[in-house]
Amino acid sequence: MNRYRQKKTTGIGLIRRTYTRKKICRFCADENLKIDYKDSRLMRNFVSERGKIMPRRITGNCAYHQRRVSRAIKISRIVSIIPYTSINI
DSSP: OOOEEEEEOSSSOOEEEEEOOOOOOHHHHOTTOOOOTTOHHHHGGGBOTTSOBOOHHHHOOOHHHHHHHHHHHHHHHHTTSSOSOOOOO
């Protein structure tokens, strides 16, 4: 996968390249960090402000840990630790 994106600038015709860093899974990098549905502070990092579970392309989790995070978020919603939505009507 090519991590360089080419953008043309107007005027002289120079090509500027931007580098996008590959995101690493924070659970694979840190062995002490555990996925627990009771840890609401950790689970809120993976939920958007609208209450949706963020995809792995944004969070940088691997597939294994993303499945476990989404399962933990759903359990903590059922137990009422995390709200389903944060919108107050």
